[in-house]
Amino acid sequence: MLSVDQARAQLLNAARPVTETETLATTDTLGRILAESVVSAVNVPPLDNSAMDGYAVRLAEAQAEAILPVSQRIPAGTLPQPLAMGSAARIFTGAPVPEGADAIVIQEDTEAADGQVRILRAAKPAAHIRRAGEDIRAGQTVLVAGTRLGPAQLGVAASTGADRLTVYRRLKVAVFFTGDELVQPGQPLPPGRIYNSNRASLIALLTAMGCEVIDLGTVTDTLAATTTALEQAAREADVVMTTGGVSVGEEDHVKAAVSQLGRLDLWKVAMKPGKPLAYGRVGTADFIGLPGNPVSAYVVFCLFAQPFLLTRMGGRWQPPLNFNLPAGFERKKAGDRQEYLRARVEQGRAVLYPNQSSGALTSMAWAEGLVEVEAGHSIATGDPVRFIPMVM
Ligand code: AMP
Ligand code: MG
Numbered sequence: 001m002l003s004v005d006q007a008r009a010q011l012l013n014a015a016r017p018v019t020e021t022e023t024l025a026t027t028d029t030l031g032r033i034l035a036e037s038v039v040s041a042v043n044v045p046p047l048d049n050s051a052m053d054g055y056a057v058r059l060a061e062a063q064a065e066a067i068l069p070v071s072q073r074i075p076a077g078t079l080p081q082p083l084a085m086g087s088a089a090r091i092f093t094g095a096p097v098p099e100g101a102d103a104i105v106i107q108e109d110t111e112a113a114d115g116q117v118r119i120l121r122a123a124k125p126a127a128h129i130r131r132a133g134e135d136i137r138a139g140q141t142v143l144v145a146g147t148r149l150g151p152a153q154l155g156v157a158a159s160t161g162a163d164r165l166t167v168y169r170r171l172k173v174a175v176f177f178t179g180d181e182l183v184q185p186g187q188p189l190p191p192g193r194i195y196n197s198n199r200a201s202l203i204a205l206l207t208a209m210g211c212e213v214i215d216l217g218t219v220t221d222t223l224a225a226t227t228t229a230l231e232q233a234a235r236e237a238d239v240v241m242t243t244g245g246v247s248v249g250e251e252d253h254v255k256a257a258v259s260q261l262g263r264l265d266l267w268k269v270a271m272k273p274g275k276p277l278a279y280g281r282v283g284t285a286d287f288i289g290l291p292g293n294p295v296s297a298y299v300v301f302c303l304f305a306q307p308f309l310l311t312r313m314g315g316r317w318q319p320p321l322n323f324n325l326p327a328g329f330e331r332k333k334a335g336d337r338q339e340y341l342r343a344r345v346e347q348g349r350a351v352l353y354p355n356q357s358s359g360a361l362t363s364m365a366w367a368e369g370l371v372e373v374e375a376g377h378s379i380a381t382g383d384p385v386r387f388i389p390m391v392m
Contacts, residue, residue: 001270015311020169026157029149031210032167033314038143040160043133048097051128055088056101066119088117104128146316168314173206174237176216176229178245197294198243226257234282244292246278272337273358274300293358299340324384325350333378342367350387
């Protein structure tokens with residue numbers, strides 16, 4: 001059996017990043033991977049400007065109780081005159097600081113009347129002035145290639161004036177689902193059958209990552225049908241993903257089909273839920289076979305497929321955010337596999353969903369994250385445990 005880290009390292013090693021790029025409007029790039037770094041041509045902010053509504057003054061002239069004539073009014077978006085000696089300039093948030101001024105006295109520390117302003121509290125040096133280039137200097141690289149573009153990154157690009165960004169093309173991922181017991185939601189449920197839940201979760205996980213999903217639906221549990229679906233998927237997509245059919249049962253045809261058309265590595269990963277993880281290639285496409293059990297499929301996706309796909313998309317995977325929390329539960333010695341328990345944070349403690357079965361998908365919907373328990377460890381209430389938030 002491989003450890004979780006070993007299996008992920010092998011998988012990341014096999015991920016060949018896409019190279020094709022496209023240039024899009026910045027606002028159309030949410031979730032995409034940046035292919036060309038963004039270098040700012042401008043200072044942000046472009047000029048020294050006021051962080052508050054108030055008065056721009058010379059420090060030496062603005063002691064407490066000083067009364068200064070108001071020599072100009074500077075709304076945001078206008079350009080000021082140099083500050084006349086012995087005067088104050090009315091200034092608003094975001095407006096450029098006039099030449100000669102070295103502090104802003106906030107409105108609340110003044111009294112204005114008859115074109116004059118009384119300073120109630122002496123200004124401090126450089127108070128409430130945002131310096132030119134304080135956020136970004138001209139020439140600075142603000143976003144490096146390989147960055148996944150989220151809302152904040154799009155804002156930063158826009159703040160430098162970038163209206164178009166060069167990103168990697170979207171990754172095409174074909175999915176199909178094996179199991180003759182599966183029924184599509186919307187259809188009546190005959191005895192002995194179950195609804196296909198993996199399809200809904202997996203397509204959503206891929207969509208949330210920014211992949212283009214090709215959905216081939218449920219495939220009959222025969223070698224011929226599986227082979228046909230696999231051939232089509234590998235022709236049309238960069239990556240083929242399936243759930244189910246990779247364990248040892250004789251109804252599991254995915255393994256045989258992948259081996260026949262390409263090559264397959266079947267890894268036993270020392271983790272619970274999960275364990276079987278299939279990786280292979282068919283033609284030019286990668287193949288990832290997730291377990292059939294819905295919780296296993298979900299957790300294996302997050303631990304392995306997500307890092308693989310991110311790398312494949314041109315991004316840089318980093319170990320997930322995690323922190324220690326006191327356990328709000330007790331647990332007997334874990335077996336020989338690392339466990340991923342569906343958990344929530346309540347009053348600063350990690351608490352578990354009562355049903356930790358790999359078939360109980362409600363645990364996943366309830367959970368805010370996973371508690372990782374090393375093989376062979378037992379946990380007493382209050383022990384620190386590693387909590388990994390699920391941020392999909
Ligand atoms: P398998 O890996 O094919 O042996 O499937 C393991 C378990 O997961 C079985 O109980 C299947 O019925 C269940 N399962 C497989 N695929 C799905 C699916 N798409 N939706 C819900 N349950 C599934
Ligand atoms: Mg099956």
